[in-house]
Amino acid sequence: MGVAASALHHLPLIAQSPARKIGYCIIGLGRIADHHMRGIAESSTARVTGLVSGHRDKAERIAAQYGVSTSSIYSYENIERIRENKDIDAVIVCLPNSMHAEYTIRSAKSGKHVLCEKPMAISVAECEQMISACKLANVKLMIAYRLHYEPITLKTIKLIRDGAIGKVEAIDSANGFNIAPNEWRSTRALGGGGPLMDVGIYSLNATRYLTGEDPIAFTAVATTPDQDSRFQGVEENLAWTMKFPSGAVASCITTYGASMPGYYKVFGSKGWLEVDEFGYQGLHLTANYRSDRNTPPTRIDEKNPEPDPKQFARQIDHFSRCILENRTPDTPGEEGLKDMQHIQSIYKAAGLTLG
Numbered sequence: 001m002g003v004a005a006s007a008l009h010h011l012p013l014i015a016q017s018p019a020r021k022i023g024y025c026i027i028g029l030g031r032i033a034d035h036h037m038r039g040i041a042e043s044s045t046a047r048v049t050g051l052v053s054g055h056r057d058k059a060e061r062i063a064a065q066y067g068v069s070t071s072s073i074y075s076y077e078n079i080e081r082i083r084e085n086k087d088i089d090a091v092i093v094c095l096p097n098s099m100h101a102e103y104t105i106r107s108a109k110s111g112k113h114v115l116c117e118k119p120m121a122i123s124v125a126e127c128e129q130m131i132s133a134c135k136l137a138n139v140k141l142m143i144a145y146r147l148h149y150e151p152i153t154l155k156t157i158k159l160i161r162d163g164a165i166g167k168v169e170a171i172d173s174a175n176g177f178n179i180a181p182n183e184w185r186s187t188r189a190l191g192g193g194g195p196l197m198d199v200g201i202y203s204l205n206a207t208r209y210l211t212g213e214d215p216i217a218f219t220a221v222a223t224t225p226d227q228d229s230r231f232q233g234v235e236e237n238l239a240w241t242m243k244f245p246s247g248a249v250a251s252c253i254t255t256y257g258a259s260m261p262g263y264y265k266v267f268g269s270k271g272w273l274e275v276d277e278f279g280y281q282g283l284h285l286t287a288n289y290r291s292d293r294n295t296p297p298t299r300i301d302e303k304n305p306e307p308d309p310k311q312f313a314r315q316i317d318h319f320s321r322c323i324l325e326n327r328t329p330d331t332p333g334e335e336g337l338k339d340m341q342h343i344q345s346i347y348k349a350a351g352l353t354l355g
Helices: 011-015 031-042 056-066 079-084 097-109 124-136 151-161 195-211 310-325 333-349
Strands: 022-027 046-052 090-093 113-116 141-143 168-178 217-223 237-243 249-255 257-268 271-276 284-289 298-303
Touching: 022 031, 022 097, 022 310, 031 046, 031 056, 031 310, 046 056, 046 079, 046 310, 079 097, 090 097, 097 113, 097 124, 113 124, 113 310, 124 141, 124 333, 141 310, 141 333, 151 195, 151 257, 151 271, 151 284, 151 298, 168 195, 195 237, 195 249, 195 257, 195 333, 217 333, 237 333, 249 257
Parallel strands: 022 046, 022 090, 090 113, 113 141, 168 249
Antiparallel strands: 168 257, 217 237, 237 249, 257 271, 271 284, 284 298
C-alpha cells in the first residue's frame, strides 16, 4: 500500500506507545546512516543494537556513541551472524544503491525485518527479488520514503484529496545539486544511474502521491553537456514528462551538474499549491485557491520548523509500530518497485538503460 492510498491513516500509530523498543542494526555507516541513527536516538520506539561496517575503528567509535556492544559489530562478510543476536529485530540498509538488494536479501534470510534506503535497488528484477525474499522469510520490508511521514507532505495530499485546488491538471518539479568529484552516486557500478536514481526520484515519487496515480506515458531526454569526468557512465542531466490516467501531466528535471533546490508545484482547476525543498530541515507549503469565482481566495503560507532528524524519527517510529503490531508499512517494497518500474520507463524514453 503506497502513500496515495494510505497517507492519512498512520498518524494514530505515532501517538501510541509501544511496550518495548525495536532494536536496529545499521548496515553501512556513511552520511545517511548518521541521519537514521540520530533519528533513532529521538525515537520513542527504537534503539541502535548493531552495526555493520568495513571499518572496525569507525564502528567502535559509533558503537560507543550509541551504547552498542562491541560484540554486536559485524563485517559485510559475517553479516549472517546477526541471526544469533536477539537484540536485533530489524536492519536499516544504508549502502550504495547497487548493494541494496544483496544486503536486504541476506538480512531477510537471517530473520530480520528490513528498512531499505531509496532507491530500492538498481533494477526491477532486484526489487522483485527483495520483495520475494522478505515474503519467504516472513519479515517486513519498508522503503525509506521519509516524506511520506512528514506533516507538510500529508497536509498537501489532504488538500488535493479534499478538492481544495480542484482537478489536478499539471505538476512541475525539480531536484538536483552540483555533485562533488569521486562520489559513488555518480558511477554506474554503485549508483546504477545518474541523478534520477538519487534526487530525481523525489520528484517522481511526489507526482505519484500527489495525483494518487501511476503514470502511463513518458518522454525523456538526458545530457552530459560538458563531458564532465565526474559522471562515469551515467547522465548529468535528465528531464522527463509523464501523463497520468486522469489526464494530468507532469514535467520534471534533475541534475548532478548545478545547484537546483527541490520543489513541486501543483496546478489545479481552482488554484495551485507549492512545496519547496525535499530536505531534512522542514518543508514550506504555499497555496492559493478559491472554491468559485465569487469567493475570495484562500491563501496558505506554512512551514514545518522541525529540524533534522525529526523526519527520520517519524519514519522509524512508523516501521517499529508496524513490526510490533504486525502491520504492513505505508511504503512497502511494492512502493519502491513501482518507482523502479517508472525509472526504467523514463530511461528507456531517454535512450538509456537501467542498472
